[in-house]
Amino acid sequence: xxxxxxxxxxxxGGDAGLLPKPANQLQTQDWPASLDGxxxxxxxxxxxxxxxxxxxxLDLKIKARLAEGRVVYPRTPYRAxxxxxxxxxxxxxxxxxxxxxxxxxxxxxxxxxxxxxxPPSLRNIFKEIQRDTGGAVPVGPVGPSAGSLERWASxxxxxxxxxxxxEDASPASHSNWGWEVLTDTIIRALAQRSKPCxxxxxxxxxxxxxxxxxxxxLQSRAHLVLKSNHPSPLSATRPPQPxxxxxxxxxxxxxxxxxxxxxxDW
Numbered sequence: 001x002x003x004x005x006x007x008x009x010x011x012x013g014g015d016a017g018l019l020p021k022p023a024n025q026l027q028t029q030d031w032p033a034s035l036d037g038x039x040x041x042x043x044x045x046x047x048x049x050x051x052x053x054x055x056x057x058l059d060l061k062i063k064a065r066l067a068e069g070r071v072v073y074p075r076t077p078y079r080a081x082x083x084x085x086x087x088x089x090x091x092x093x094x095x096x097x098x099x100x101x102x103x104x105x106x107x108x109x110x111x112x113x114x115x116x117x118x119p120p121s122l123r124n125i126f127k128e129i130q131r132d133t134g135g136a137v138p139v140g141p142v143g144p145s146a147g148s149l150e151r152w153a154s155x156x157x158x159x160x161x162x163x164x165x166x167e168d169a170s171p172a173s174h175s176n177w178g179w180e181v182l183t184d185t186i187i188r189a190l191a192q193r194s195k196p197c198x199x200x201x202x203x204x205x206x207x208x209x210x211x212x213x214x215x216x217x218l219q220s221r222a223h224l225v226l227k228s229n230h231p232s233p234l235s236a237t238r239p240p241q242p243x244x245x246x247x248x249x250x251x252x253x254x255x256x257x258x259x260x261x262x263x264x265d266w
Contacts, residue, residue: 026072037082042081042086058178073168078164094201152266187209200252
């Protein structure tokens with residue numbers, strides 16, 4: 001059976017019990033994740049969710065996995081919310097679930113931690129930014145933090161996955177556990193604000209959430225909703241809405257400037 005990256009990490013040192021855990025691994029003592037540092041609207045949404053039956057069921061499932069010694073990522077499930085307070089969200093980019101490899105997931109959709117190789121979907125995102133905006137670097141920034149999108153989060157781009165945890169080497173392993181109820185609530189709360197927001201929905205999974213934004217009662221909010229295929233190499237250049245060539249990054253910035261806001265430095 002193929003070993004996961006976390007298994008290989010442990011085997012490399014002989015005695016796995018003496019090895020430090022991967023820096024992005026969720027530890028038993030870190031769960032439930034702290035709400036400290038989150039803006040009040042985020043804290044309210046999270047508190048209400050964890051007090052619900054679905055939230056309590058999800059909590060028990062994650063505790064059970066951690067007690068079994070399962071490797072769960074990321075260590076900071078609420079990092080996207082911590083870096084982008086509710087009132088400062090200008091753009092929402094919606095992903096599916098965190099990366100499931102050692103050192104990759106850092107709590108931001110499509111973003112990877114320091115020193116990580118840029119994944120194919122993120123590489124296509126950088127390529128489209130370069131094509132759309134004329135940036136000088138064809139595949140994004142360089143250096144050890146090249147794949148981290150924290151710089152976007154600090155400008156009001158909420159990088160939200162619909163599930164906030166995953167197990168090592170097991171994509172979508174925590175999907176449909178209840179996380180989607182929480183993240184649907186977050187999307188709906190942003191759509192119901194009086195402050196308009198740009199929603200970037202890439203791929204069928206993200207576009208399935210369009211009804212939370214485009215319902216008849218929200219048509220007066222003047223949100224910008226942009227849709228395309230997912231940036232994955234499997235779909236980025238295919239019809240009906242190729243990601244490469246979608247022009248979303250320039251369109252968002254023109255929309256922001258028209259609203260007398262600073263554009264995003266992609």
